[in-house]
Amino acid sequence: MAIQRKYLFYYISFINYVLKSCFNRRKSLVIRSTMLRDLRVNILFGSEIQFKCVPDNILEKLVTHYYDNITILKHNLEIHNCIFVSQDTLNKLKLNNMQWALVNVKITGSHSLPLSRYNRIIVLDSYKEPECILTSTNLFNLTDCNHSCEVCMLRIIKPLNNFEPKITPKVSVSVIKPLIFNAETQKLLDKILYNYFSLPKCVSVGDIIKLDLKKFYPETEYLVEPTSISIYYIKIVEVEERSVKINLYNCKNKYYISNLHTKLNEVQYSTNAYLPMEKEFAINNLKNVNINNFNDFILNIFPGGMNDEGELIVSMIKPFIQQSHTVYGVNGCGKELLIESVSKYLGIQYISHCCFNWPTNNTTQFKKRIEYFFDDIRKLTPCLLHLENIEALCLSSTKDVEQEILDVFITQINVKTKKPIIIIASANSKDELSPVFLRLFLQSQQVGNLSKINREQLLKWILKRDSVALDNIMIKTIIDHTSGFNYTNYMTLLLLAVKNHMSVHNIKSTDVILEESDIMLSIEKINLMFTKSIGAPSVQVVKWDDVGGLINVKEEIMTALKPSTFNMRRSGILLYGPPGTGKTLLAKAVATECKYNFLSIKGPELLNMYIGQSEANVREVFNKARSAVPCILFFDELDSLAPKRGQNGDSGGVGDRVVSQLLTEMDGMTSENQQIFVLGATNRPDLIDSALLRPGRLDKSVYVGGCNDKESKLHVLRALTKKFYLNSNFHLEDLIEHLPDQVTGAELYGMCHNAWLNCARRVIQKRLAHMNEKQCATDENLLVTEEDFMKAMSECFILK
Numbered sequence: 001m002a003i004q005r006k007y008l009f010y011y012i013s014f015i016n017y018v019l020k021s022c023f024n025r026r027k028s029l030v031i032r033s034t035m036l037r038d039l040r041v042n043i044l045f046g047s048e049i050q051f052k053c054v055p056d057n058i059l060e061k062l063v064t065h066y067y068d069n070i071t072i073l074k075h076n077l078e079i080h081n082c083i084f085v086s087q088d089t090l091n092k093l094k095l096n097n098m099q100w101a102l103v104n105v106k107i108t109g110s111h112s113l114p115l116s117r118y119n120r121i122i123v124l125d126s127y128k129e130p131e132c133i134l135t136s137t138n139l140f141n142l143t144d145c146n147h148s149c150e151v152c153m154l155r156i157i158k159p160l161n162n163f164e165p166k167i168t169p170k171v172s173v174s175v176i177k178p179l180i181f182n183a184e185t186q187k188l189l190d191k192i193l194y195n196y197f198s199l200p201k202c203v204s205v206g207d208i209i210k211l212d213l214k215k216f217y218p219e220t221e222y223l224v225e226p227t228s229i230s231i232y233y234i235k236i237v238e239v240e241e242r243s244v245k246i247n248l249y250n251c252k253n254k255y256y257i258s259n260l261h262t263k264l265n266e267v268q269y270s271t272n273a274y275l276p277m278e279k280e281f282a283i284n285n286l287k288n289v290n291i292n293n294f295n296d297f298i299l300n301i302f303p304g305g306m307n308d309e310g311e312l313i314v315s316m317i318k319p320f321i322q323q324s325h326t327v328y329g330v331n332g333c334g335k336e337l338l339i340e341s342v343s344k345y346l347g348i349q350y351i352s353h354c355c356f357n358w359p360t361n362n363t364t365q366f367k368k369r370i371e372y373f374f375d376d377i378r379k380l381t382p383c384l385l386h387l388e389n390i391e392a393l394c395l396s397s398t399k400d401v402e403q404e405i406l407d408v409f410i411t412q413i414n415v416k417t418k419k420p421i422i423i424i425a426s427a428n429s430k431d432e433l434s435p436v437f438l439r440l441f442l443q444s445q446q447v448g449n450l451s452k453i454n455r456e457q458l459l460k461w462i463l464k465r466d467s468v469a470l471d472n473i474m475i476k477t478i479i480d481h482t483s484g485f486n487y488t489n490y491m492t493l494l495l496l497a498v499k500n501h502m503s504v505h506n507i508k509s510t511d512v513i514l515e516e517s518d519i520m521l522s523i524e525k526i527n528l529m530f531t532k533s534i535g536a537p538s539v540q541v542v543k544w545d546d547v548g549g550l551i552n553v554k555e556e557i558m559t560a561l562k563p564s565t566f567n568m569r570r571s572g573i574l575l576y577g578p579p580g581t582g583k584t585l586l587a588k589a590v591a592t593e594c595k596y597n598f599l600s601i602k603g604p605e606l607l608n609m610y611i612g613q614s615e616a617n618v619r620e621v622f623n624k625a626r627s628a629v630p631c632i633l634f635f636d637e638l639d640s641l642a643p644k645r646g647q648n649g650d651s652g653g654v655g656d657r658v659v660s661q662l663l664t665e666m667d668g669m670t671s672e673n674q675q676i677f678v679l680g681a682t683n684r685p686d687l688i689d690s691a692l693l694r695p696g697r698l699d700k701s702v703y704v705g706g707c708n709d710k711e712s713k714l715h716v717l718r719a720l721t722k723k724f725y726l727n728s729n730f731h732l733e734d735l736i737e738h739l740p741d742q743v744t745g746a747e748l749y750g751m752c753h754n755a756w757l758n759c760a761r762r763v764i765q766k767r768l769a770h771m772n773e774k775q776c777a778t779d780e781n782l783l784v785t786e787e788d789f790m791k792a793m794s795e796c797f798i799l800k
């Protein structure tokens, strides 16, 4: 029987196994079918081992941790040619450290085998799970650069005992990334290639090589115009062996390339290629990385809390055929970062273009710009084209022009190419695109507001990526105070906090540990910026204890705002009651305490004499609220905005239309998301249209009454005199007896205000009298006495 030499090793193992079984009485000689299958797999395909792709910079660190520079240089340990295993796995594979072996991959759901390639098996001591690690570039090369296959196992086919790659005299490479070239990029690339091959590098024909600009040309940091492309990819197209040209299709042998012995030839062979898929990346600071903790230094490619959206966009794109989709999300929600991450995840080149660069006053020029742009893009396939602000195509003043532009766009995106152009258009909202335009896109994905858990994940992701230190308890506090924040908000928050920390502590380095005060100050600044940007008035800070009494009403509002066990919440509450009982004050306290955005509207402000304008104002208010979620929308004097419909005297039915608009918006609000809460306030609930008070809109009416018992009067008085210095022998309880039975908060406020003024006048008079004694009236001297209150009371009320 002619046994091929490469399988001899496995046959010997098999015979050993049978002999061992014969001598072991406890084991039966029966060889089960699974054993036979495993054996057959081993004989034909080698040992299967599990793997994990690890970011390049982490692997580089690990190698330098375990091997000194001399060993790395002597053995030419280049991470993209190596598979890293533990000592146990090496023993199991019966290999020696740094030995070359033929390796290939097992592809999920496929029986065909990619060609085997040479790889070095390197031991990283104390490495545990899974059985081996390698770079994503190496894995991609092992699949013959097949971007659409999923590898489930690595196979070590055959150990090579005396293998040593030869030096090739000539090599041809082509550039894959960057897609767009100019003289400057060319110069940089030449320099990187020269530096990279200054030490001999081992390659196979067809290999893709990843070159980090920072690593192979660190001087670029000092260039006047820094380049934005930091990673370059090249492909080995052809090598020469004893004057025979070896190209892609006839060999997977390894060759050494070095500047000294090899002539490098750059060809425009194929810029059209996929890239290795990168599902994870390493954080910036890898100071303390080691073999046991390296997983802590790896981050998912999708931003934290946006994993589901990322996966959904990936599933929209797969399989790679020419197609167009849309992604919606408000400004700063991280659309661009997400779409770029999707391109890295799928290993497809990313091109982004802002559509606002196209429009001009001249329609022909506008159309030409679109055509030229797509002509250029078709040379760069396969690629993921991100068209930012696609609404720019729908902003023409006339419908005819819009249609012409759309026709050109449709023609261009439907031109078929050999390799696909995957278009992802993004806009702030679906409403900005015309229906004709919407039909062009197959599927759409909304990047919505982040839930509390997602915000926490996102913040942790950013902190880890940018190596910003915070303690865990602070993260929870930040999350509680930043409802409605998105990716850009958190980036701004950290930037402001770092800036603040550096200026307060006079630190120059960027390695800072942020304190709670830095963060809180930045949150306040951002909230203020935001309030200004949406045109909301800044709300005076009112705390719960500034509102006296009204305990039931406070509880009612708070339970309505908190999601219940079934995640059902009220969409709105109507506060009604006599004037001056604290309805507006309550709304302000809700805004301060809940840390929600707060939009306050006085009913009559929205009414306008022009036809249609009042309804438009209502729409505008709800749009503002939607862009500021989570948001409390407070309508004061709601009876003037939403009176009963069909009443006489309503000129032209404006009131009816405003009510209808209000009802529509409130319905939309509940179905779209639960983060807008409407508070209404009125003195006359009987005048409000009943449709507004049905469940799902303002589904609860709460009475806010005056103070008619001693306890509530005392609570309000305590709240109003919180900042007063009261004379020690005077108690507020004594005042209560003299107050009228029915008083409102506003009346009590008036009385307290007068009492303080009485006190101030008294102190000033005293001061003027003692002018010569140089005695000053400080705050401590402003002790409000019972007499001040009694005088104020007699001014405000008819005493009992």
Ligand SMILES: Nc1ncnc2c1ncn2[C@@H]1O[C@H](COP(=O)(O)OP(=O)(O)OP(=O)(O)O)[C@@H](O)[C@H]1O
Pocket: 546, 547, 548, 549, 550, 577, 578, 579, 580, 581, 582, 583, 584, 585, 586, 681, 682, 683, 716, 719, 720, 744, 745, 746, 747, 749
């Ligand atoms: N419960 C209370 N605790 C403390 N102060 C109160 C209370 N109720 C009313 N006030 C005082 O009265 C002032 C007016 O109250 P507010 O404007 O909230 O009344 P309102 O019910 O909204 O009146 P209107 O119906 O006329 O708009 C407040 O600024 C506050 O100083």
